[in-house]
Amino acid sequence: MDGRRVRRFGIDRGRGHIRTQNAYSLLPLRTAQPYHHPSPPNTISCWYCDYKISSLNGLLFRLGRRHAKILRAWFSIGVGFGLTALLAVSMILLWELSSVLHLLPGNSYGNALLFGFSPFTSFLVSGLSISPTGAVYVLVSTLVSVSLHEFGHALAAASEGIQMEYIAIFVAVLFPGASVAFNYEVLQALPSFTALRVYCAGIWHNAVCCAVCGFALFLLPLILLPFYRHGESLMVLNVPSTSPLSGYLSPGDVIISLDGVPIYNTEEWMDMATLVNKLALQNINSSGYNQSSRAVSSRKGYCVPNSVLEESKIELVDNQYSCPDHLTAFVTIPCSGTSMSDDGYSNRFEPTHCLNAKDVVKFRKCGGDWLTARTNGGSCICSQDMSCISPIQKPGMIWIEVTYSSPYSLECLQLGKKLVSDSGESEFEESNCGGTFIFVGDIISMASSVQLTAYQPRWASNFGVYLPNVLERLLMCTFHVSLTLALLNSLPVQETCTLLFACGSGS
Structure with missing residues (x-):
């Protein structure tokens, strides 16, 4: 043998x-x-x-x-x-x-x-x-x-x-x-x-x-520097049909800020979403919860002219409020440094106002729950002819602003060429090239439901858009394996x- x-x-x-x-x-x-x-x-x-x-x-x-x-x-x-x-x-x-x-x-x-x-x-x-x-x-x-x-x-x-x-x-x-x-x-x-x-x-x-x-x-950012910009903002690679952001964002869109705070990479995106969720949970436990109407009003508001509020005022009927489907319920909050629970304010949600959220977000922010107010020490004070109003949501539903742009869409490229030739004031943000939308819901699920990258191609082309993300994930996976x-x-x-x-x- x-x-x-x-x-x-x-x-x-x-x-x-x-x-x-x-x-x-x-x-x-x-x-x-x-x-x-x-x-x-x-x-x-x-x-x-x-x-x-x-x-x-x-x-x-x-x-x-x-x-x-x-x-x-x-x-x-x-x-x-x-x-x-x-x-x-x-x-x-x-x-x-x-x-x-x-x-x-x-x-x-x-x-x-x-x-x-x-x-x-x-x-x-x-x-x-x-x-x-x-x-x-x-x-x-x-x-x-x-x-x-x-x-x-x-x-x-x-x-x-x-x-x-x-x-x-x-x-x-x-x-x-x-x-x-x-x-x-x-x-x-x-x-x-x-x-x-x-x-x-x-x-x-x-x-x-x-x-x-x-x-x-x-x-990798230095290697791809001739072809891609890195760390300026987040670009959307994929939005599944099951994502809460489906219909709001599309592949190629660029996320500029979250609740007014600029976002530069995927880590900051998840960190900001986690921070907003944490602050919202603290707000439910400390102030702004009305047991009878089962609603939450935070100190995240907007300075709206009183004339607009007078036209949109509604009264509670049997401790219930109701707004049409295309409008959102808002409540006036005290624009001061005191807690909303002082003087029993958390138990008073009247009068309630029904407003269009797309119009409200154009006004100046007020209140102490905004991330920009916490980081920059912003003031809650509105002018005398304005009032600070806050949206009312159900517990667990978080109100957050997402500002985005669509610089690679055909309409925006044509608009950009026109603005350069006219040398006039930019109307970029007022067109379909970008804007701000409101998301109300589970923010953690929202943040993790989209695929993002910190790389943006320098030329308006879909070719090679996914290359940095593929290289990054392949290198990271090979490292761990x-x-x-x-x-x-x-x-x-x-x-x-x-x-x-x-x-x-x-x-």
Whole structure:
């Protein structure tokens, strides 16, 4: 019986480890011309199938032998990183174990930063799903990360004069992976540090991949600078039909501000939405809630002329108010620094006014619940012939202004050319090229229902609009997948501990 075995490196069921099987030939430790053996058969079963590739053996072997000196130095650095990663993973495992046992507080932010998700809790969340587009990003990122991992093992072995027997791409149950096969007896004959260079090569390549992806993400705005503007405002890429903003925003629109606060990137968009939601919840608990009419009036108002209010006044009938569908109910609020609950004001919602929200938003803002008032210390004072009125909503329904423009629409491009030629005052905001609309509802769902990007093309063309977003997501996904792969292959398994012991003993 043939006693020679094969050494493989790669991912198997979620983590890298070494497997053995009968070899097809015994490769020499040093050879100038690689020995060509028959292609190994592929494996197909119910839970496992693979495809073995041996056509790259000669090419990778010649490349490794030609640059052997440089590669040995390169992968020697990888040994240091591999040992450091082993210690880091051990500390992470101990920390997570202590968190599960409630001995130490957990750090979900750290998990999200490293893995892109919380590895111990994300899969327990009900309804967790991934979109088809997200699945494509994960698949491409996995392919790139695994290829670099196995390429590192093959080059490290070739630099030591060992030719791989084949590369196997496999699917175990539903988990894809890859492995590279070497002659086990030849690896056993190598010195300990030389063997560590081969073992740590894949981890080292994944770490370098993470560094390259992170550096590319950092420089992406500079790389795309000739073709895209970055960080000036948010551009809408997609508005699903199920989005609350469907019908208000379209792909190509640019979001300028939220409640009067300029928005420059997607992080600020979500942060502002969260802040507005938090302030609205505080307002419900502290003031402005009328139990009988089940309505909320915040300190987010507009200075409206009294003459307009006199024409729109209605009285409560049986503690109920009603406005036509195209109008919104408003109530006068005290324009002072006192709380609305003072003097029992929160229990008095009369008189109520029915006004068109599109007309009201054109007036100057008043009240202390606007984000601009909180950040800039704005005043609530209106002029003597005006009153500060606030919209009335049901609890949980939040009133928020979204200012946008449509600079890439055909109408706006034609209008822009006309304004430039006439050199007159701009009517851009008063046309269909942009404006302000009011959203009333769940603001968190609203903010997360649209796909946005901080990149805007410098030319009015739909070509390449999605390119920065694709590159950004692909680089970010590759970073997380490659980092996860490196950490999983750094787990303190038995063979790793054996090699460390052998290296420490100087054998």
